[in-house]
Amino acid sequence: EDKVVQSPLSLVVHEGDTVTLNCSYEVTNFRSLLWYKQEKKAPTFLFMLTSSGIEKKSGRLSSILDKKELFSILNITATQTGDSAIYLCAVGNFGNEKLTFGTGTRLTIIP
Amino acid sequence: DAGITQSPRHKVTETGTPVTLRCHQTENHRYMYWYRQDPGHGLRLIHYSYGVKDTDKGEVSDGYSVSRSKTEDFLLTLESATSSQTSVYFCAIRDREGTEAFFGQGTRLTVV
Numbered sequence: 001e002d003k004v005v006q007s008p009l010s011l012v013v014h015e016g017d018t019v020t021l022n023c024s025y026e027v028t029n030f031r032s033l034l035w036y037k038q039e040k041k042a043p044t045f046l047f048m049l050t051s052s053g054i055e056k057k058s059g060r061l062s063s064i065l066d067k068k069e070l071f072s073i074l075n076i077t078a079t080q081t082g083d084s085a086i087y088l089c090a091v092g093n094f095g096n097e098k099l100t101f102g103t104g105t106r107l108t109i110i111p
Numbered sequence: 112d113a114g115i116t117q118s119p120r121h122k123v124t125e126t127g128t129p130v131t132l133r134c135h136q137t138e139n140h141r142y143m144y145w146y147r148q149d150p151g152h153g154l155r156l157i158h159y160s161y162g163v164k165d166t167d168k169g170e171v172s173d174g175y176s177v178s179r180s181k182t183e184d185f186l187l188t189l190e191s192a193t194s195s196q197t198s199v200y201f202c203a204i205r206d207r208e209g210t211e212a213f214f215g216q217g218t219r220l221t222v223v
Contacts, residue, residue, distance in 0.1 A: 001170070006153075031209050042201065042214035043154070050209070088153065090212075097142055097161060097208055098169065103153035 002027045006089050006102035014110050017079050021105045023089030024071040033065055033072050036088040038104070043088055046074075076107075084109045114138045117202050117215040124222055130189040132218050134202030136182075142205035143185040144212065145169075145177065147198040154201065160185055192222045 003026040013019055025033065032050045036043035047056040049065035049072060056063050060079075065072045076083055086104040114137035124130050134143060144159040146169075156169030158177040166177050174196060176188045189196055199219050203212040 034211055042216050045211045045213065048211050090154075092209065094208075096167065097205070098156060098159060099144065099203070099205075099212055100156065100170075101146070101154040103151060 004102035
């Protein structure tokens, strides 16, 4: 069975700090890894990483994929209170197109 | 928003009653998913669909059934609701293989 593990489960930092969120996975026929941000309602898409795109960056957020070691990290620099959210990692595979999610990391930014 | 509507947004029902949640999309996307979200468990896949009348089970499918008779609608049915099915349910859609999924706003279901 496909498995996605995120760490830490929760994280509290001060505004301006840099944070690193982790996602490890065990998936048959890996196709892609996706990061989502969830505030009060629906998860919103951040990045997708694949064999052909192992690094992504958007503003203060960046992510890398290590296909050999089967993990990804999401970095957020110069954190702001608006970054407070649950960050979800998901993996997709070839064949059945399921998306398997981890339990998420709850990030709290203190002003 | 990506053209996904879930209904109802909130529902309270009694144990043993049938419940149907609806996911409607206007994007003509092929793939549709139903997840439940509970504290400590993240998003868990209940069922998903890869086309009209084509569905498959996820990791927590017991007690749930689905139907997709049209591209735009994916229904989730709890045949006989139990308190353990109290949760927030999210629908997601995906255009094709290997792309990102977009989520609906969720349905909060309480079984009393």
